Amino acid sequence: MSAQIIYGKQISDSIREELIQEVEQLKQQGVTPGLVVILVGEDAASQVYVRNKAKACEQLGYHSEVIRVPAETTQQELLALIGKYNEQQNIHGILVQLPLPKHIEEKAIIDAISVEKDVDGFHPVSVGNLMIGDDALLPCTPSGVIELLKRTGNSPAGKHAVVIGRSNIVGKPVAMLLLRENATVTICHSRTPNIAEIARQADILVVGVGVPKLVKKEWVKPGAVVIDVGVNRLPDGKLCGDVDYDDVLDVAGWITPVPGGVGPMTITMLMANTLKSAKQARR
Numbered sequence: 001m002s003a004q005i006i007y008g009k010q011i012s013d014s015i016r017e018e019l020i021q022e023v024e025q026l027k028q029q030g031v032t033p034g035l036v037v038i039l040v041g042e043d044a045a046s047q048v049y050v051r052n053k054a055k056a057c058e059q060l061g062y063h064s065e066v067i068r069v070p071a072e073t074t075q076q077e078l079l080a081l082i083g084k085y086n087e088q089q090n091i092h093g094i095l096v097q098l099p100l101p102k103h104i105e106e107k108a109i110i111d112a113i114s115v116e117k118d119v120d121g122f123h124p125v126s127v128g129n130l131m132i133g134d135d136a137l138l139p140c141t142p143s144g145v146i147e148l149l150k151r152t153g154n155s156p157a158g159k160h161a162v163v164i165g166r167s168n169i170v171g172k173p174v175a176m177l178l179l180r181e182n183a184t185v186t187i188c189h190s191r192t193p194n195i196a197e198i199a200r201q202a203d204i205l206v207v208g209v210g211v212p213k214l215v216k217k218e219w220v221k222p223g224a225v226v227i228d229v230g231v232n233r234l235p236d237g238k239l240c241g242d243v244d245y246d247d248v249l250d251v252a253g254w255i256t257p258v259p260g261g262v263g264p265m266t267i268t269m270l271m272a273n274t275l276k277s278a279k280q281a282r283r
Protein backbone atom coordinates (compact mmCIF):
# COMPACT_ATOMS: atom_id res chain seq x y z
CA MET A 1 0.00 0.00 0.00
CA SER A 2 1.26 3.41 -0.92
CA ALA A 3 0.32 6.71 0.70
CA GLN A 4 -2.24 9.04 -0.84
CA ILE A 5 -0.43 12.08 -2.16
CA ILE A 6 -1.64 15.49 -1.02
CA TYR A 7 -1.38 17.67 -4.10
CA GLY A 8 -0.99 21.14 -2.61
CA LYS A 9 -0.86 22.69 -6.04
CA GLN A 10 -4.38 21.40 -6.88
CA ILE A 11 -5.85 22.40 -3.52
CA SER A 12 -4.17 25.76 -3.85
CA ASP A 13 -5.73 26.24 -7.31
CA SER A 14 -9.21 25.51 -6.01
CA ILE A 15 -8.80 27.97 -3.12
CA ARG A 16 -7.67 30.60 -5.62
CA GLU A 17 -10.90 30.00 -7.59
CA GLU A 18 -12.85 30.72 -4.40
CA LEU A 19 -10.79 33.86 -3.75
CA ILE A 20 -11.43 35.16 -7.28
CA GLN A 21 -15.19 35.16 -6.58
CA GLU A 22 -14.68 37.20 -3.44
CA VAL A 23 -12.28 39.60 -5.13
CA GLU A 24 -14.91 40.32 -7.78
CA GLN A 25 -17.47 41.20 -5.12
CA LEU A 26 -15.01 43.45 -3.35
CA LYS A 27 -14.06 45.20 -6.57
CA GLN A 28 -17.74 45.96 -7.19
CA GLN A 29 -17.60 47.87 -3.94
CA GLY A 30 -14.66 49.84 -5.28
CA VAL A 31 -11.83 48.09 -3.42
CA THR A 32 -8.95 46.25 -5.12
CA PRO A 33 -6.72 44.23 -2.77
CA GLY A 34 -3.17 45.61 -2.81
CA LEU A 35 0.05 43.85 -1.78
CA VAL A 36 3.58 45.22 -1.64
CA VAL A 37 6.55 42.87 -1.46
CA ILE A 38 9.84 44.41 -0.42
CA LEU A 39 13.02 42.60 -1.37
CA VAL A 40 16.33 43.75 0.07
CA GLY A 41 19.35 42.53 -1.93
CA GLU A 42 19.55 39.83 -4.57
CA ASP A 43 19.12 36.46 -2.87
CA ALA A 44 18.49 33.99 -5.72
CA ALA A 45 15.91 31.86 -3.87
CA SER A 46 13.99 34.98 -2.88
CA GLN A 47 13.86 36.12 -6.52
CA VAL A 48 11.93 33.00 -7.60
CA TYR A 49 9.61 33.26 -4.65
CA VAL A 50 8.89 36.96 -5.17
CA ARG A 51 8.13 36.28 -8.82
CA ASN A 52 5.61 33.56 -7.84
CA LYS A 53 3.86 36.00 -5.53
CA ALA A 54 3.61 38.66 -8.24
CA LYS A 55 2.15 36.00 -10.57
CA ALA A 56 -0.47 35.04 -8.00
CA CYS A 57 -1.47 38.70 -7.60
CA GLU A 58 -1.89 39.00 -11.34
CA GLN A 59 -3.99 35.83 -11.53
CA LEU A 60 -6.32 37.09 -8.80
CA GLY A 61 -6.51 40.66 -10.08
CA TYR A 62 -4.77 42.30 -7.13
CA HIS A 63 -2.81 45.49 -7.27
CA SER A 64 0.78 44.43 -6.60
CA GLU A 65 4.07 46.22 -6.20
CA VAL A 66 7.49 44.62 -5.92
CA ILE A 67 10.06 46.97 -4.44
CA ARG A 68 13.68 45.93 -4.89
CA VAL A 69 16.24 47.83 -2.89
CA PRO A 70 20.00 47.22 -2.73
CA ALA A 71 21.59 45.01 -0.04
CA GLU A 72 23.29 48.14 1.40
CA THR A 73 19.96 49.79 2.25
CA THR A 74 20.08 51.01 5.83
CA GLN A 75 17.61 49.97 8.51
CA GLN A 76 16.42 53.56 8.70
CA GLU A 77 15.72 53.67 4.95
CA LEU A 78 13.80 50.40 5.13
CA LEU A 79 11.77 51.65 8.10
CA ALA A 80 10.91 54.79 6.13
CA LEU A 81 9.70 52.65 3.21
CA ILE A 82 7.48 50.61 5.52
CA GLY A 83 6.14 53.82 7.07
CA LYS A 84 5.13 55.01 3.64
CA TYR A 85 3.21 51.82 2.83
CA ASN A 86 1.60 51.75 6.28
CA GLU A 87 -0.05 55.05 5.30
CA GLN A 88 -0.88 54.16 1.72
CA GLN A 89 -4.63 53.43 1.34
CA ASN A 90 -4.39 51.20 -1.75
CA ILE A 91 -1.99 48.79 -0.01
CA HIS A 92 -3.56 46.20 2.33
CA GLY A 93 -0.60 43.89 2.81
CA ILE A 94 3.11 44.53 3.38
CA LEU A 95 5.58 41.66 3.11
CA VAL A 96 9.29 42.16 3.68
CA GLN A 97 11.05 39.11 2.32
CA LEU A 98 13.19 37.34 4.94
CA PRO A 99 16.02 36.77 5.65
CA LEU A 100 17.34 40.34 5.69
CA PRO A 101 21.01 41.40 5.37
CA LYS A 102 22.86 41.15 8.70
CA HIS A 103 23.12 44.89 9.34
CA ILE A 104 19.31 45.10 9.54
CA GLU A 105 17.54 43.99 12.69
CA GLU A 106 14.68 41.75 11.62
CA LYS A 107 12.63 42.42 14.71
CA ALA A 108 12.69 46.19 14.24
CA ILE A 109 11.37 45.73 10.70
CA ILE A 110 8.59 43.31 11.61
CA ASP A 111 7.51 45.50 14.53
CA ALA A 112 7.23 48.51 12.20
CA ILE A 113 4.66 46.91 9.88
CA SER A 114 1.15 47.99 10.78
CA VAL A 115 -0.68 45.04 12.38
CA GLU A 116 -3.62 45.53 9.98
CA LYS A 117 -1.25 45.02 7.03
CA ASP A 118 0.82 42.20 8.55
CA VAL A 119 -0.09 39.57 5.94
CA ASP A 120 2.84 37.36 7.06
CA GLY A 121 1.36 37.19 10.56
CA PHE A 122 4.82 37.78 12.05
CA HIS A 123 4.10 40.93 14.10
CA PRO A 124 4.09 40.30 17.90
CA VAL A 125 0.46 41.45 18.12
CA SER A 126 -0.55 39.00 15.37
CA VAL A 127 1.33 36.24 17.20
CA GLY A 128 -0.45 37.17 20.42
CA ASN A 129 -3.85 37.14 18.73
CA LEU A 130 -3.10 33.70 17.32
CA MET A 131 -2.16 32.43 20.76
CA ILE A 132 -5.27 33.87 22.43
CA GLY A 133 -7.51 32.63 19.61
CA ASP A 134 -8.68 36.09 18.57
CA ASP A 135 -9.28 36.99 14.97
CA ALA A 136 -5.92 37.64 13.34
CA LEU A 137 -3.95 37.48 10.13
CA LEU A 138 -2.49 33.98 10.49
CA PRO A 139 1.00 33.06 9.29
CA CYS A 140 0.75 31.71 5.75
CA THR A 141 2.61 28.40 5.87
CA PRO A 142 0.93 27.19 9.11
CA SER A 143 -2.55 28.13 7.91
CA GLY A 144 -1.76 26.39 4.60
CA VAL A 145 -0.95 23.22 6.55
CA ILE A 146 -4.32 23.36 8.34
CA GLU A 147 -6.15 23.88 5.02
CA LEU A 148 -4.38 20.86 3.50
CA LEU A 149 -5.46 18.71 6.44
CA LYS A 150 -9.08 19.87 6.41
CA ARG A 151 -9.51 19.67 2.66
CA THR A 152 -8.25 16.08 2.52
CA GLY A 153 -10.63 14.97 5.27
CA ASN A 154 -7.87 14.80 7.87
CA SER A 155 -9.28 17.21 10.45
CA PRO A 156 -6.94 17.53 13.43
CA ALA A 157 -9.67 17.27 16.11
CA GLY A 158 -8.94 14.48 18.55
CA LYS A 159 -5.74 13.44 16.76
CA HIS A 160 -2.24 13.32 18.16
CA ALA A 161 -0.24 15.85 16.14
CA VAL A 162 3.55 15.84 16.46
CA VAL A 163 5.37 18.92 15.18
CA ILE A 164 9.09 18.64 14.54
CA GLY A 165 10.69 22.09 14.68
CA ARG A 166 10.05 25.15 16.87
CA SER A 167 10.72 28.14 14.61
CA ASN A 168 8.65 31.29 14.93
CA ILE A 169 7.47 30.99 11.33
CA VAL A 170 6.57 27.28 11.19
CA GLY A 171 6.86 25.06 14.27
CA LYS A 172 5.42 27.29 16.98
CA PRO A 173 2.49 28.74 15.01
CA VAL A 174 1.55 25.43 13.37
CA ALA A 175 1.49 23.80 16.82
CA MET A 176 -0.78 26.57 18.10
CA LEU A 177 -3.16 26.23 15.13
CA LEU A 178 -3.32 22.45 15.57
CA LEU A 179 -4.18 23.02 19.21
CA ARG A 180 -6.88 25.47 18.19
CA GLU A 181 -8.26 22.72 15.93
CA ASN A 182 -8.49 20.44 18.98
CA ALA A 183 -5.51 18.20 18.27
CA THR A 184 -3.31 16.95 21.11
CA VAL A 185 0.03 18.50 20.24
CA THR A 186 3.61 17.46 20.94
CA ILE A 187 6.50 19.68 19.83
CA CYS A 188 9.89 18.07 19.19
CA HIS A 189 13.16 19.81 18.36
CA SER A 190 16.92 19.36 18.11
CA ARG A 191 17.25 18.71 21.85
CA THR A 192 14.47 16.11 22.06
CA PRO A 193 15.76 12.63 22.94
CA ASN A 194 14.07 9.67 21.18
CA ILE A 195 12.61 11.91 18.52
CA ALA A 196 11.86 9.02 16.13
CA GLU A 197 9.93 7.23 18.85
CA ILE A 198 7.77 10.29 19.57
CA ALA A 199 7.24 11.01 15.88
CA ARG A 200 6.02 7.43 15.48
CA GLN A 201 3.13 8.15 17.86
CA ALA A 202 1.75 10.83 15.57
CA ASP A 203 -1.52 10.58 13.68
CA ILE A 204 -0.43 13.83 12.02
CA LEU A 205 3.30 14.54 11.64
CA VAL A 206 4.33 18.07 10.60
CA VAL A 207 8.02 18.61 9.87
CA GLY A 208 9.74 21.98 9.44
CA VAL A 209 13.41 21.98 10.43
CA GLY A 210 15.45 22.52 7.26
CA VAL A 211 17.29 19.20 7.35
CA PRO A 212 17.00 17.36 4.02
CA LYS A 213 15.40 13.89 4.28
CA LEU A 214 15.58 13.78 8.10
CA VAL A 215 12.39 11.75 8.55
CA LYS A 216 12.68 8.05 7.64
CA LYS A 217 10.02 5.32 7.61
CA GLU A 218 10.91 4.24 11.16
CA TRP A 219 9.65 7.69 12.31
CA VAL A 220 6.18 7.19 10.86
CA LYS A 221 3.20 5.30 12.25
CA PRO A 222 1.53 3.21 9.53
CA GLY A 223 -1.30 5.26 8.02
CA ALA A 224 -0.18 8.61 9.50
CA VAL A 225 -0.57 11.95 7.69
CA VAL A 226 2.88 13.40 6.93
CA ILE A 227 3.14 17.12 6.13
CA ASP A 228 6.56 18.21 4.91
CA VAL A 229 7.23 21.94 5.32
CA GLY A 230 10.92 21.68 4.39
CA VAL A 231 12.24 23.52 1.33
CA ASN A 232 15.88 22.56 0.88
CA ARG A 233 17.82 23.37 -2.25
CA LEU A 234 20.23 20.51 -3.00
CA PRO A 235 23.61 21.07 -4.71
CA ASP A 236 22.13 19.75 -7.98
CA GLY A 237 19.54 22.57 -7.86
CA LYS A 238 16.59 20.30 -7.01
CA LEU A 239 14.22 21.03 -4.14
CA CYS A 240 13.80 18.47 -1.40
CA GLY A 241 11.84 18.31 1.83
CA ASP A 242 12.70 17.36 5.41
CA VAL A 243 11.04 13.97 4.85
CA ASP A 244 12.68 11.13 2.95
CA TYR A 245 9.69 10.90 0.64
CA ASP A 246 10.56 7.65 -1.16
CA ASP A 247 11.37 5.90 2.11
CA VAL A 248 8.17 7.06 3.87
CA LEU A 249 5.78 6.65 0.93
CA ASP A 250 4.87 3.02 1.70
CA VAL A 251 4.18 3.48 5.40
CA ALA A 252 2.34 6.82 5.53
CA GLY A 253 -1.39 7.07 4.85
CA TRP A 254 -1.06 10.54 3.35
CA ILE A 255 1.98 12.59 2.36
CA THR A 256 2.80 15.99 0.84
CA PRO A 257 5.41 16.11 -1.94
CA VAL A 258 8.13 18.79 -2.24
CA PRO A 259 7.74 20.68 -4.49
CA GLY A 260 3.98 20.78 -5.03
CA GLY A 261 2.83 20.32 -1.43
CA VAL A 262 2.94 23.02 1.23
CA GLY A 263 4.85 25.62 -0.89
CA PRO A 264 2.01 26.61 -3.22
CA MET A 265 -0.35 26.84 -0.23
CA THR A 266 1.92 29.41 1.43
CA ILE A 267 1.44 31.83 -1.45
CA THR A 268 -2.28 31.16 -1.65
CA MET A 269 -2.74 31.89 2.06
CA LEU A 270 -0.81 35.13 1.54
CA MET A 271 -3.40 36.03 -1.09
CA ALA A 272 -6.20 35.09 1.31
CA ASN A 273 -4.68 37.28 4.04
CA THR A 274 -4.36 40.23 1.67
CA LEU A 275 -8.02 39.85 0.68
CA LYS A 276 -9.06 39.64 4.33
CA SER A 277 -7.10 42.79 5.13
CA ALA A 278 -8.66 44.61 2.15
CA LYS A 279 -12.15 43.64 3.32
CA GLN A 280 -11.43 44.93 6.80
CA ALA A 281 -10.07 48.21 5.43
CA ARG A 282 -13.52 49.09 4.00
CA ARG A 283 -14.82 49.96 7.42
Ligand SMILES: Nc1nc(=O)c2c([nH]1)NC[C@@H]1CN(c3ccc(C(=O)N[C@@H](CCC(=O)O)C(=O)O)cc3)C=[N+]21
Residues within 6 Å of the ligand: 048, 049, 052, 095, 096, 097, 098, 099, 120, 140, 231, 239, 258, 259, 260, 261, 262, 263, 264, 265, 266, 267
Ligand atom coordinates in the same frame (compact mmCIF):
# COMPACT_ATOMS: atom_id res chain seq x y z
N1 LIG B 1 8.48 37.53 4.84
C1 LIG B 1 8.54 36.30 4.34
N2 LIG B 1 7.44 35.52 4.23
C2 LIG B 1 7.50 34.26 3.71
O1 LIG B 1 6.47 33.56 3.63
C3 LIG B 1 8.77 33.76 3.24
C4 LIG B 1 9.89 34.59 3.37
N3 LIG B 1 9.76 35.83 3.93
N4 LIG B 1 11.12 34.16 2.96
C5 LIG B 1 11.27 32.90 2.26
C6 LIG B 1 10.26 31.87 2.72
C7 LIG B 1 10.11 30.68 1.77
N5 LIG B 1 8.75 30.71 1.29
C8 LIG B 1 8.24 29.89 0.26
C9 LIG B 1 6.98 30.05 -0.24
C10 LIG B 1 6.53 29.28 -1.30
C11 LIG B 1 7.32 28.34 -1.89
C12 LIG B 1 6.83 27.57 -3.06
O2 LIG B 1 5.85 27.93 -3.69
N6 LIG B 1 7.47 26.47 -3.42
C13 LIG B 1 7.13 25.67 -4.59
C14 LIG B 1 8.33 25.46 -5.50
C15 LIG B 1 9.02 26.69 -5.94
C16 LIG B 1 10.33 26.36 -6.65
O3 LIG B 1 10.33 25.48 -7.53
O4 LIG B 1 11.34 26.96 -6.29
C17 LIG B 1 6.67 24.28 -4.14
O5 LIG B 1 7.01 23.87 -3.04
O6 LIG B 1 6.03 23.62 -4.94
C18 LIG B 1 8.58 28.14 -1.38
C19 LIG B 1 9.03 28.90 -0.32
C20 LIG B 1 8.12 31.79 1.86
N7 LIG B 1 8.92 32.48 2.68
